[in-house]
Amino acid sequence: MPKVGAEPIRRAALVKATIETVGEAGSLEVTVAQIARRAGMSSALAHHYFGSKERIFLAAMRSILTIYGAEVRGALSTAAGPEQRLRAIVLGNFSQGSFRREAISAWLNFYVLAQTQPEARRLLRVYQRRMRSNLRHELRPLVGARAEAVARGLGALIDGVYIRAALAENAPDRAYALKIVMEYVDRELENRT
Amino acid sequence: MPKVGAEPIRRAALVKATIETVGEAGSLEVTVAQIARRAGMSSALAHHYFGSKERIFLAAMRSILTIYGAEVRGALSTAAGPEQRLRAIVLGNFSQGSFRREAISAWLNFYVLAQTQPEARRLLRVYQRRMRSNLRHELRPLVGARAEAVARGLGALIDGVYIRAALAENAPDRAYALKIVMEYVDRELENRT
């Protein structure tokens, strides 16, 4: 049943299926066949479009980071003033699309992938750098010279809250996660110079 | 060359080799043969003593958590008063033995293992609970009702700083990691009630 113009649809389906499969399995040790089946095709087709398992993973990772980025940008669009914008960035990091069980678990696994895969590492680094730069930019007028350190601390805290959520048994508690991070922001802004 | 009383020595060697191998590879996808070779024995012997790869991993994880615990206790032993003790706990988390490249990378990978392996998950949970309880105990006299939230935040921040260190290309910067976390403590203690 070959329908023309299938490529982008198939690729998207595979990326989605990869995130779901890795997220559910909680591990990168999933087979191409599993992913392909979930995406409704044969494993041969998955290889046909992506060439290798590695490339499938990288595409999925790119997708996750893109979603993060988009949600942060979305949250940012309505915010005015440094404090509002700072809080919007944090909020964006915990929005619906990103702070979901499989997404979190998949993210953790891609983090591990970045330990071995140079391209995965590059992607993650680019993303982190951009995030830190955004945070620093809003923090500068709020905490001055401390901006760099606070940006790093915030980034690390967000990552930490994420991996802790990956380990929780119930559905991740978005509100509580957000509370922890926002209170960090509160503390830093209380004593601003 | 069978020397009697080899079991504990072999087991220890395997645990050590596992942490090193996983840490270096940055992945759990290492073979029993690799681990065994590094520990100076055949893979058959590794299976003989541990029964399965899974059990080898669990033993390695237990070892890592034990080392953490010991270092925290060590740091705690000389500290007096809640604030000193709180800072000692943090310090213990970043001590020489734990905050090392392979240990960090291995820890991250065991974190991932805990997503799938019930026993690994249990171990990690027990460890986290104890750590949080320790933190809370020292925080209570310092920040009162906020103790629970701060303990959680601190725990998450420490985890976050760890995984970020796993991604760094150079040797992990212990001093900087510590600075980030200690400043979090500073902020929380500044406005104590």
Place this chain on the structure above:
DNA sequence: GTTTTTGTTGATTGACGAGTCAATAAACTT
């Protein structure tokens, strides 16, 4: 309407790796 491009899969290959086993040997027991 034939050729080319795009889509698709079942079957196969080839490698790798966990776990088992039989065999060998040194040390301890009686």
Place this chain on the structure above:
DNA sequence: AAGTTTATTGACTCGTCAATCAACAAAAAC
């Protein structure tokens, strides 16, 4: 000295899985 326990490994089995390939089908191009 014979028997038992502990240590140790090379060789093998068996399953799994990424990747390839040959073949078929439909649409597009010519």
